Amino acid sequence: MRAPIRMPGHWFDELATGGGSMEAVGFLAQGERSRRLLLIGELLSRLEERPTLLGPADLGAIWATVEQAEERRPGCAEELLLSPEVGSWLAHTLRRLHGVPVGPPLWVDAGHLAAVALVAALRSGTDADLVVPAREGAIPLPTLGLARLPGIPLLGFQPVHARVREGELLLTATVPGTGAIALPLRPLTAPQSAVWWPTHRLPVRQGGPEVALDDTDPYRDLDRPIPPRRLTPRELATWQRLFAEAVTLLAPGPIPVPGSGVPPESGDTGPGTLRPEEIRRIVPWPGRLPNGPVEGLSASSADAFGSMVVAEPPNGAALAETMVHEF
DSSP: OOOOOOOOHHHHHHHHTTOOOHHHHHHHHHHHHHHHHHHHHHHHHHHHHOGGGGTTOOHHHHHHHHHHHHHHSTTHHHHHHTSHHHHHHHHHHHHHHTTOSOOSOHHHHHHHHHHHHHHHHHHHTOOEEEEEEEETTEEEETTTEEEEOOSSOOOSEEEEEEEEETTEEEEEEEETTTEEEEEEEOTTTOOOOSSEEEOEEEESSTTSOEEEEOSSOTTOSSSSOOOOOOOOHHHHHHHHHHHHHHHHHHSOOOOOOTTTOOOOOTTOOOTTOOOGGGOOEEEEOOSOBTTBOOTTOEEOOGGGTTEEEEOOOSSHHHHHHHHHHHO
């Protein structure tokens, strides 16, 4: 029996004000780590019991790739497994295994674990030879972006062989009547192109941490997988401007000492200060509602710890308010 996780009252009070100290947020992150590892263990157990759920993919090869990546670069694979992208996919897939939601063929959802392993190999500099599912000719790489096979449009779902060597990813697919299609790619450094859509990044400060702006991951919505919806250059520029404005508004500043008449010391901050770098990912609201626009709407899910879905706000102040609310 595992002991319950109990939050000290003063940290709860801090978080209730709309932010929280690094210690309070770290407590939440540790709780999420425990939860996430339990869910990953549950998924692996179910896949071991029913290996056919992975279709052409091999669970042993997939998890060995994750373990090798963590051994080569400690913390690399764990950070990835704790990402919002993996959290959303993990919860959706477990619900599918319990027969609750609908989605693509089950081997596509379960086989996304191979894409997670590929990213771990790329980030750690280890090798990998895996089979991953492609959706309409595209292979999502969680936290990195979307690889799109060149050539004729590919429909539906199909297995693709993925090979990683020294940071280069080679994707190979067989198309009936056409032959093999190959795409060599360096996802960690490649710029945007017709075949590679990297995840957008919003800098919190120059040379510092960044927040992902995700418009490609199939599990970025609140539950069901959705297709990519790439932001236009104008939309991306708007998000970059609004985020910069929001970060400026949220920057910590001095607070007065009530009734003292003494100016506050520089750097004093209240318990409700939100550090934008604590947000892992922002997802632009991926569509429209049937009865009108989505302006002002936002949502978050415990499945995707550190992430939020946000409709494009009218100004930076509105985005700052939304970030605090969803956090």
